[in-house]
Amino acid sequence: MNTVYYLIMVPMVYLAVAVCLIGVIARLIALGRAPRHPHSLAIFPQRGPRFLGALGDTFGMPTVRRHQPLLWFFLLLYHLAFLVLIASHFDLFPGIRILPADSPHMIGAGAVGVVLTLALFYFLIRRFRSPIREITVPSDYLLLLLLLFLVLTGSTISWANSWNSEAGGFVITKQDFGLYLDGLARFRFEDPREVLYGSHYIVVVLHVLLANLFLILLPFSKIMHTFIALPMNRLRRGA
Amino acid sequence: MDATQKQELRRLFASRLTGAVRMYLEACTHCGTCIPACHAYASEPELRHSSVGRAENIRRLFWRHFRPQGRLAGWLNEAVELSEDWMEKVYETAYTCTGCRRCVTYCPFGIDTQQIQSIAKLLLIGAGREPQVLSMLADMSIAKGENVEATKASFTQAVQGLEEEVIARWRSEAGREAIPIDEKDADLLYVALAGKHSIIPAAAIMNAAGENWSLSYFEAVNFGAFVGNPEKTREISQRIIDEAVRLGVREVAICECGTAYRVMKFMMGELPFRVVSFVEVIARYLREGRIQIDPRKTEQRLTYHDPCQIARNGGVMEEAREILAHLTRDFVELQPNRVENWCCGGGGGLVAMGEKEFRMRSARVKAEQVRATGAEVLATACENCHTQLSDLNEHYALGMRVAFLSDLVSQALVASQ
Structure with a gap:
């Protein structure tokens, strides 16, 4: 079993990151090399600078705000929380410090996970209702479930750390995760078990497995909208 | 469906896969925000009438035929193979979309x-x-372009028969024809539809403005665009481009026909002349004081329907309001209007195809929107919209008069003070 854990925690991480990076770059190159659309796809009226307008459309989602305010609220919450989540994972690396080096907490102190969980539950429940249910395909449910379990296991790790009062509230500390990630970044291929001592290590492995799957699927899924939402909004602005 | 036909259809599909279209097919997250946008869905809430519902018919083919994950695990995105049955579904959604965007x-x-x-x-x-x-209509347009010399004489004769009606609205300057044709070095080439309603008001307005203009031999309507054939679309527009180049005009004004305007303005690439809609031309004449109109001649409450291809997809919105401000003292906006205006439900070739029963069902929301204004006159600037709105007027007993903007302006022309 330890071998399986090791494969998930070390080689599969490299594989996932490589598939994600190469996949995303290859998709973007393929899209960039596809023939240019022969005519303008602009919607009028066009006000203000196109690029800034497209940035506003991409990150502010004004069309959703106007027509589906509740969805917009959760979308905004979700995307903001996801950005904080990425930052908080970078914060784990010893070389990249956003919070003080001795801080026992991740950015948001667990609130980010709660926000993401709530948003993902909303997205999932929304999919069960008509007419969204009828346009939903299996990959929509599976992606949401993957994200939901990814966030839930992440939150569980965070809660599990806080619950152990005997060890000062933290079994596997933020600094321990930092050592694990530092080992990965420096290609040391060490067994993570040597720095991650907690009894809930299985949850950590599960979390990393789901994160790996997420990274591997990203270039082949609708999450590619992360990278192409801006160019698409530029087309609507007449670029 | 045999393998050869499948291969040919796959080739046609691939020919439309620009970077933009690929992104449109790949990025949809099925959030459903677009569902209430379509007038057909708002009038008759069936998913096949929604934007995402229509797109899914093509998106599922795309996953199956153009993306590896569609071949390996098609069930993930419910990818489907090209088949006779699926083409039935494609037909159902393709020609019921008006392309209003x-x-x-x-x-x-x-x-x-x-x-x-x-x-x-x-x-x-x-x-x-x-x-x-x-x-068939697209082929007829192309054939006319190929045989223009054979039809010139009869066209000229037919147009001359309209001159009296033009003069009745606005007298011509001495020595000038009321409807000039084939005028070399005219400033403006006016492209009308095959019908006097599209020629007489425009001629009166341009004559009142002292415009140096010429009437095109060709009708503006582009059935190639309606049917969705890019080659025929280009051929039909090319006839007009060639004529404009031959005459050396500086500007081509497209009559009140939304699709013709959008195709010529945005889809024909760089042209050696300016393309404008006739709405812009009227607004310019008013701005420059070249024509005067008497608002007392339009005393009934008036509202205006923004044609999708001219307004949302063409940017001509405020020019219509400029004209309306001169035309009437009792104007009421449709709600919503401009970019958010409901489509009339007649575009994309639906009017030409007939399909009256579907057009009336799918545009209930439009009829309700118009009725809510309490207006007595409903003006618009597109042939398709005019036909559809007239049908809606009758079907839903709206009790309005549907009029072209140019017609209202030409009826209200007065001599400059």
């Missing part, structure tokens, strides 16, 4: 369902399943 203003990414439906239409043409009436 209202859904583009709802989608957080700006996914353009009209472009996705252009694939659907091309596949149907490839399978010989497109509405034959549209293909």
Whole structure:
């Protein structure tokens, strides 16, 4: 079993990151090399600078705000929380410090996970209702479930750390995760078990497995909208 | 469907896969924000009438035939193989989409369902399943371009027969024809429709403005665009481009026909002349004081329907309001209006195809929107919209008069003070 854990925690991480990076770059190159659309796809009226307008459309989602305010609220919450989540994972690396080096907490102190969980539950429940249910395909449910379990296991790790009062509230500390990630970044291929001592290590492995799957699927899924939402909004602005 | 036909349809599909269209097909997250955008869905809430519902018919083919994950695990995106049965579904959604692009203003990414439906239409043409009436009309337009010399004399004679009616609205300057044709070095080439309603008001207005203009031999309407055939669309427009170049005009004004305007303005690439809609021309004459109109001649309460291809997809919105401000003292806006205006439900070739029963059902929301204004006159600036709104007026007993903007202006022309 330890071998399986090791494969998930070390080689599969490299594989996932490589598939994600190469996949995303290859998709973007393929899209960039596809023939240019022969005519303008602009919607009028066009006000203000196109690029800034497209940035506003991409990150502010004004069309959703106007027509589906509740969805917009959760979308905004979700995307903001996801950005904080990425930052908080970078914060784990010893070389990249956003919070003080001795801080026992991740950015948001667990609130980010709660926000993401709530948003993902909303997205999932929304999919069960008509007419969204009828346009939903299996990959929509599976992606949401993957994200939901990814966030839930992440939150569980965070809660599990806080619950152990005997060890000062933290079994596997933020600094321990930092050592694990530092080992990965420096290609040391060490067994993570040597720095991650907690009894809930299985949850950590599960979390990393789901994160790996997420990274591997990203270039082949609708999450590619992360990278192409801006160019698409530029087309609507007449670029 | 045999392998050869499948291969041909796949080739046609691939020919429409620009970078933009690929993104439109790949990025949809099925959030459903676009669902209420379509007038057909708002009038008759069936998913096949929604933007995403229509797009899915093509998106599922795309996953199956153009993406590896569609071949390896098609169930993930419910990918489907090209088949006779699926083409039935494609037909059902392709020619019921008016191409109004209202859904583009709802989608957080700006996914353009009209472009996705252009694939659907091309596949149907490839399978010989497109509405034959549209293909026939497109072929007739092209044939006219090829045989223009043979029809010139009869066209000129027919146009001369309209001159009296033009003069009745506005007298011509001495020595000038009321409807000039084939005028070398004219400043403006006016492209009308095959009908006097599209020629007489425009001629009166241009004569009142002292415009140096010429009437095109060709009708503006582009059935190639309606049927979804890019080659025929280009051929039909090319006849007008060649004529404009031959005459050396500086400007081509497209009559009140939304699709003709959008095709010529945005889809024909760089042209050696300016393309304007006739609405812009009227607004310019008013701004420059070249024509005067008497608002007392339009005393009834008036509202205005923004044609999708001229307003949302063409940018001509405020020019119509400029004209309306001169035309009437009792103007009421449709709600919503401009970019958010409901489509009339007659575009995309539906009017030419007939389909009255569907057009009336799918535009209930439009009829309600118009009725809510309490207006007595409903003005618009597009032939398709005019026909559809007239049908709605009758079907829903709206009790209005549907009028072209140019007609109202030409009736209200007065001599400069």
